[in-house]
Amino acid sequence: RIVYVNGAYVPEEEAMVSVFDRGFLFADGIYEVTAVVDGKICEWDGHIGRLERSLGEIGMSMPMSAEELLEVHREMVKRNNLEEGAIYLQVTRGAADRDFVMPEGLDQTVVLFTQAKKLTGAKSGLRVISVPDIRWGRRDIKTVQLLAASLVKTEAKKKGKDDAWMVEDGFVTEGSSNNTYIVTKEGKIITRNLSNSILPGITRKSVLRIVEELDMEIEERPFTIEEAQNAAEAFMTAATSFVTPVIEVDGVELNGGTPGPVSKRLGEVYIEESR
Ligand code: PDD
Incomplete structure (x- = not known):
């Protein structure tokens, strides 16, 4: 290289x-x-x-x-x-x-x-575990101090899972290196609002724009692991993984353990638009 x-x-x-x-x-x-x-x-x-x-x-x-x-x-x-x-x-x-x-x-x-790295193409869903968010208080700044993120992702892999969702004060902040979303049974997309607690994802911004263009309902607020486990589906976004479905949260499968329709649709539209 x-x-x-x-x-x-x-x-x-x-x-x-x-x-x-x-x-x-x-x-x-x-x-x-x-x-x-x-x-x-x-x-x-x-x-x-x-x-x-x-x-x-x-x-x-x-x-x-x-x-x-x-x-x-x-x-x-x-x-x-x-x-x-x-x-x-x-x-x-x-x-x-x-x-x-x-x-x-x-x-x-x-x-x-x-x-x-192959980024496009259909994605199989990820299984995630929840872990305490032990990072510093300015996660809105994209610094190279990634030890906490690296530790929790390694922990997830050791447990046979794909990623870790970090939790602070009872609410999910974000994934180890991605923003997180759930889709309620009523079809509403929920993702944490921007603050010092999470990174303002570039993919997040585009996905929220697409969500509005598609006339889907969106609510920006923190959600809990329990809410995620009761959701119709879940997904995450990042520059190198676009929209990736999440099919399991702390052992509870979503959408029968398969990628949900909203995650798949948003993933397709996002890739189409980036080409
Ligand atoms: N990570 N939250 C965290 C903590 C991240 O590290 C990232 C990105 C995101 C998503 O942001 P964006 O959509 O702008 O990629 C959210 C990159 C991909 C990385 O560290 O490799």
């Missing part, structure tokens, strides 16, 4: 980042994951907008203009012959002697790599 590091496109074996990089020592950095379908970058405006906001929230600026970053993304698609998959972008504050006080004026570290 060809990766991008601070202005250079190099084979991954030759790429270097300092041991003193604050991303490595303090998780002092922001990332974005953008899907590529048919060699085209999906949802660019959403991802670049969120990157700028996340950086601003931790006192960092954009490492280059949005146009320049788009050009780097396009170049990465080209150099890696990426037809379908993801582009990972990480911007950290830079390298400095270890100090809790954030130094100013460092040269930011900018890294990109691609991952080829």
Whole structure:
């Protein structure tokens, strides 16, 4: 693979980042994951907008203009012959002697790599478990501190399941790396409202727009695991998994353990629109 590091496109074996990089020592950095379908970058405006906001929230600026970053993304698609998959972008504050006080004026570290992966096509549903949400209080910022998410997803896999839904104060916040939804027996779609408790998903935004276009009913509010277990169906969204049905919550199967019609329909429309 060809990766991008601070202005250079190099084979991954030759790429270097300092041991003193604050991303490595303090998780002092922001990332974005953008899907590529048919060699085209999906949802660019959403991802670049969120990157700028996340950086601003931790006192960092954009490492280059949005146009320049788009050009780097396009170049990465080209150099890696990426037809379908993801582009990972990480911007950290830079390298400095270890100090809790954030130094100013460092040269930011900018890294990109691609991952080829089949994203389109029908999805089998996921089985999820609930776990306590042990993350920090600013989950609206897409920082690289993903230890809690990684721990809970690993726990789910060890239990033979696919993902973990995190719960705080009795309500589901989000999945390990996705936004979560339930569809009530009356056909209403419920997803948690935006706040510091969850990441404002780019896929979420598009799916909510599609839901309105299709004249489906939507309510943005927190829901419980019990509500999810009594729902007609459930699903999750993320840049690299689009709309993915959820067929089991803490051992209780939804829709007879098969992907529900609303999840399937939204998934199809979303993929159609990203092409
Ligand atoms: N994760 N919530 C969390 C905690 C996430 O990490 C993600 C994305 C989402 C969905 O956001 P979006 O629709 O913009 O991808 C929600 C990415 C895909 C990842 O970490 O790989």
